[in-house]
Amino acid sequence: MKIAVIGSGYVGLVSGACLSEFGHQVACIDMDAGKIQRLKAGAIPIYEPGLEDLVARNAGAKRLSFSTEIADIAGAQAIFIAVGTPTRRGDGHADMTYVHSAAKQIAGALKDYAVIVTKSTVPVGTGRAVERIVRETNPKAQFDVASNPEFLREGAAINDFMRPDRVVIGTDGERAKEIMRQIYRPLFLIDTPIVFTKLETAELIKYSANAFLAMKITFINQVSDLCEKVGADVHDVARGIGLDGRIGGKFLHPSPGFGGSCFPKDTRALIQTARDAGSPLSLIEATLDFNEARKTQMAERIVAALGGKPEGKTVAVLGLTFKPNTDDMREAASVTILPALQKRGIKIRAHDPEGMEEAKKQMPDLDYRDDPYDAIDGADALVILTEWNSYRSLDLDRVKTLLKAPIFVDLRNIYRPAEMQAAGFQYSSLGRTA
Template sequence: MRIVMIGAGYVGLVSGACFASMGTEVIVVEKDPCRVAALQAGRIPIYEPGLERLVADSVRAGRLRFEAALDRALPGADAVFLAVGTPSRRGDGHADLSHVFAAAAELAAALPAPTVLVTKSTVPVGTGRRLAALMREIRPDLDVPVASNPEFLREGSAIEDFMRPDRIVVGTDSVQAEAVLRALYRPLNPAGVTLLCTGLETAELIKYATNAFLAMKITFINEMADLCEQVGADVHELARGMGLDRRIGPKFLHPGPGFGGSCFPKDTQALMRIAQDAHAPARLVETVVSVNEARKAAMAGRILAAFGGTVRRRRIAVLGLTFKPETDDMRDSPAIPIVHRLVELGAEVVAYDPAGMEQARRDLPAEVVYASGAASALAGADGAVLVTEWNEFRALAPDWLRATMRGRVVVDLRNVFDPAAMRAAGLDHHAIGRPAPHRALAGEAELALAAAD
């Protein structure tokens, strides 16, 4: 089979390379000539573990190539995938579909023969119907069935997610489109992957509903973490107790400074607007959006309190800048409001991230100093703030931290470090959703008095 993938961004590049690795001939079309030149030269413009090798192997095998001209890619295509960006529209939170419809219009004008049009981009409910109408308007001479095939790729594990998915969702009213997509995904059949075929509207909504539900789990455990701190409970034990219930499960019950990234913020915003326009407001989603934004903004206050109420002229090492590990993505990262606020309050911020430094320079204040590694960031620091849980930070020994830093404060926004080990090393460790040492000791004393009575 032969497919065309329009867009060499994260979704298009990963999906195209994975389809090619399964034996499909794939042509990825990208309008940015610099990106096309880089890809043709073997340079991968995004950070994703394993992607560089996957692309190189498929190019070498002759199953993957990159083009700037759409008309050169289309002859013989069984399906054309739209994998262009749908960012939040400035001002109202709706998904910006300008790239989707511009690509579709160009495709309609250039199509030499009937083919299947598939949306891989995350698009609001009703987009597939609008695309089908556009195709009929521009090319009434061609039959162009439309399908929705939403992606569920996590940055940092996207290849694994594509090759071993929980499910594959296909939304279409066309027997032909369903048959083409079933054939494309047939190599995954031996793994027992479920291919769920639905209507267009349902498939479009599944992606938004999934991301909103996961964002809600994160927001819920973050609120429980705040409650734990006030009553002396441990959020990790609480999350484990919840996660052992098979109806809930353990995933996405990890407390932190709030969610960010390319999907959850824009998809929750878009779902909120879709629901409002449909006169079926999604109140839970609206609350998730507002609570998460407030949480990210409040993190600087936690840091300020840990430093005794002022960070002026304090050298603070910020470890991790991307919204999650194993990516260079800075979009809506909690590090952005945190660092901006610390600089506003007069702190000297020295930052380090294993993959996100180039992106960070565009999002963070000019005053930020970028270190070459964790050791140089921490050297002589009055304290440290861990924002992103990269594995190399997990390996930092408490005694080494104490010897390297000038100060003792460690604000652990991902609960990476063991509180007891940090205290034993003489560090002033501040975690999320864990009882403060004084509260734990008070609880032990109360138990001792009760036993004596």
Template sequence: MKIAIIGTGYVGIVSGTCFSEFGHEVVCIDKDAAKVAALCQGQIPIYEPGLADMVAKNMTGGRLHFTTELSEAVPEADAVFIAVGTPSSRRGDGYADLSYLYQAAKDLAPHLTGYTVVVDKSTVPVGTARQVARVISETNPTADFDMASNPEFLREGAAINDFMRPDRVVIGVENEKAATVLREIYNALYLIETPIVITGIETAELIKYAANAFLAVKISFINEMANICEAVGADAIALAKGIGLDGRIGKKFLHPGPGYGGSCFPKDTVALLRTVQEHGVSARIVEAAVEVNAAQKARMVKKIRDALGGSETGLTIGVLGLTFKPETDDMRESPALTILPALIEKGAKVVAHDPQGMREAAKLLPDSVIYVENPYEVCLGADAIILMTEWNQYRALDFKRVLATMNKPVFVDLRNVYEPNKMRAIGFEYHGNGRGHEKR
């Protein structure tokens, strides 16, 4: 089938590339001429394992194209996927900014010729797809189209696998005609018996928010349990294993840490809260998860400060990892953006390393942060090392070498990557997260 993707951000470029891998003819469209020119040369604007190779393969195969012109793709498309950004409003009120989405709808409408399914791929509040349909109809009253919602469930760092072998595909439609088109687009997944959930448009929109909110609640829950573990002398790692083995709970997202971040959980939980408030209902569990997450990041500052003896003033802190999770260059809502400025404000010198995120981090963190190209450089003269993001390359460091170059042997492991007894045996003053049994 012929598919047009509007927007070449994270969702757009991954979706378009994977659809072309399914065998469809895909054209990705973006207003940014420089970005499109770079993509045509095989230069990918994001870091995502495996994506560059798959883009190159499908461009060579003639199935994947990039352009700035809607007229080159929309008129012939069987389906047009809108995958533009829906960031939090600049007003800071938590509402999703839908201006890019509505502009895309207005721009594509004149180019619709023949029956087309217009698919909202962006994460949007309930009711948005119907507003997009209204904009299209007002702009082009003769347009023959159906509106659909097809939310994405892509994890940064694992997006290719998530798209090619997903847990499920959610399709929100109003009639069988539109459903048939989308079934054909996802036929490759039918063949491997991927569950396909076909429902109404509003339900599909809400599924995305509900899924992210539930996972955010799970993260905040285990972080609260970790804090309790520290207070009573229990071990959060063993606790997580003990409850995660219950099939009704599951082990995923039960890893104590400095709080969730990224492009989805912070934005989507707050947007969901605004939606329920508008409709006169409540989501108190989600509200609590958001509050716990903010408090967790602040609590990590105190944890680091306590590990340093009560004050970070005049001390050098080495930081391993800056992105909100491994295998991405995404710094959006990363715990580092809350924790490190608080330490710098009190007089700490911060030296940091991240395999992929330093360029983005430099745009968002205070100018005083020093970035180095090797994790061992972080340790030179450091009064403490903080493990902020659990990149695999940090799991096999030569810790005797690390210890030998540090000023003080303080190691704060916010992700519980390392075994406390082994770290102490090497000579570190090791501080885990939620490991209250260490006090004994």
């Protein structure tokens, strides 16, 4: 089957590469000529494990191509819209500018029947808006609209696409349903649940899923604070409740707060959609408020570890991205925490295995180091902000020797308090007492 994907960002590139791996003929189209040129040359603009090899293999097999020409949608039976939907400045709504623009471009180039599929994360009503735009632009167009939200975790996106928990497809047209079944036929063969719904339902499923996971993160972070007050261990609490099949253990790990390209943006958009509909979601509003406050609280925790006298101190920070196995800096905790420390007179030496180039765009005045031990050498304290695997097995004797003082602030709880105390560190973590 011939498929076109409009947008070659994170979602579009991963989706296009994976669909071509299914055996489909996929054209990824993006208006950024520089990006397309780099992709044609084999340069991947994002860090995602396994993506470079996947793109190279399918491009080499002539199943995956890259173009700036919207006319290349000709003959495609399905056209996926996978463009950005950032938070709109000023009101928290998702900015639909790129989606609407893509719909107009598709309408102008559409000659034969196709399913126009929104892959971007979009608010309820977007599919109907796309349908209206296409009909107004090209009254003779033959098409159906479908919503097929992505559920890709950065750092594990290829596995999530190839072996998903479920595939959600919202559409009213029987012809569209059959085409979508054929696209995802390889997943039918491994008994992946394919959930067909109304258009609006599929759109709301995506936002609801992300909001629920964000709420779960905030819940365990609040419990973590309570654990510190009463002498409990948050990891034992998380395990104890996570073994309940109704709850599950995922997303019950204390952290400096959630970030990334999805949870903050999608919770804001869902909040605004609910308010506009006259059905506010107070739980999600509280989730977002607490998450923003938590990042500031983490900065104060670091200051407290320095004895409350931060002026002139140097802190080594390991991990800048919002999670490991990605170079994504969007709304990472570091973007709030580190400038707050700098305002208190703290000098920051930073290391991240993949995220430093992106971090420099947002925090150009940090002292970036290519090696974690170089960042630690002579610092007054060490802070772990992102749980990269390479930080889980630091040479603790070397770390202690390099630090001016053995202050170790672990905001991802990747070490054990008793072991760190026995090693001679003043160790601070989340929701646990020594």
